[in-house]
Amino acid sequence: MSTRQETPSGNLSTDVAYQSIRAKILSGELAGGAWLRENELANQLGVSRTPVREALGRLVADGLARHEPNRGVRVEEWTPRDLNEIYDLRVLLESHGTAMAALNPATDVVLLDKLASEMTLITEQRHPDFGRLTELNNNFHSTLLESSGNERLTTVVASIVQVPLVRQTFARYNQAELERSMAHHHEIVRAVEAGDAQWAEAIMRAHLRAGWSAMQRFLIASRPKGRTDGQADA
Amino acid sequence: MSTRQETPSGNLSTDVAYQSIRAKILSGELAGGAWLRENELANQLGVSRTPVREALGRLVADGLARHEPNRGVRVEEWTPRDLNEIYDLRVLLESHGTAMAALNPATDVVLLDKLASEMTLITEQRHPDFGRLTELNNNFHSTLLESSGNERLTTVVASIVQVPLVRQTFARYNQAELERSMAHHHEIVRAVEAGDAQWAEAIMRAHLRAGWSAMQRFLIASRPKGRTDGQADA
DNA sequence: TCAGGGAAGATTGTATGGAATACGGGCGAT
């Protein structure tokens, strides 16, 4: 429902552990650099250490955590440089996917249009529901990628972008940026509808670059702030 | 030495298991679709099932194997469509990386030139050492990606390409293709040396597309061949 | 006062046993 690609291994305890820990990281409850203790997590979740270890391994593979031999696993930290790299790749891959989607007659333009319109509606309200907006936005971008005809493209982008950073992007936009972002969405739909791959690719690139610009401004603002030890509370 | 990015978790048994099983898959000793039994592998490798399970989990994360709940893990199988998707992404990412490398003054052109020359030398011999050639080629492409200034680019490409398919590509080239491939390498070096990003990107794209073309021919030739059960022998 | 060593505690890494689950063969019913 939310994003997809949740790696539902089909087990029980392992998935519970994986989802729980992942959610804690993405929500920010577990800050960057925080240690992920096997025992602690196992007790919290009411399972043994084995599935917790397995879940941690997957998080490391996802790039959300880092493994330090004989020391443990800690939540990954993201430098501005990391974010820059990630956005570069995202722009490259997503704009390419959008171009492919424009050439694909099976692309569901109606759905894209509906998503874009609903997002616009939300932004016009007095107190926009950014959570819902983010969800629709993810849906919009996913739909485009899935329409590219390259299944791997979706998973690769998902593995790169790893939303701990992108979360709540919209809340940082000022009114002008928000309106521009919505305009981008509609223009993307028009370009795809027209089957113009180059137009679609270009406007998607602009869309993402604009987002990155806003993100950068936020990063510069909230920079050092002293070192946190990770855990939000005990 | 070989490729890099081996995920050296720093443990002992787990790494042994991971490397061993990975090698068996990449060498073809374990064919696509073969079951990876925990007990069997543990006995073979002289470790317990726990590190084997951990290794299997990593292989699944790498995309080299697939997990079927309560059934086990089996070696991933690649359809022609998969290979097509993979090559599309590879072309996109590598050509972009090459363009960036051309713009990066720190790119080690001397090393690239040396690698290209040594490869050419090998191909001019009576019985080319394709293993060595592949190694040098990997080195060439990795060097370019690392010079792009985007560290993630290297790991992303590595995670996508997963050499079980690309292995022995050169052995499939005919003489003309082999010579063209070598010429491409030298031209790439020249383009990077000249700092011409568009030239570099274009020739790299041609280089990879040509390789994909040869690969396709091979795939069509050796298509169905009856279902193998995996294990080469018992 | 400060540097060095060493032991205790904590945490990860590995091994193994028991519970749960899925598959395959045989038997019986229709």
Place this chain on the structure above:
DNA sequence: ATCGCCCGTATTCCATACAATCTTCCCTGA
């Protein structure tokens, strides 16, 4: 004869026990 059910076997999945390793802190000695 074929379909469906049941049970035995094999294998994964989870729990727990043990071993190895790292960290910390105190104690000793100069």
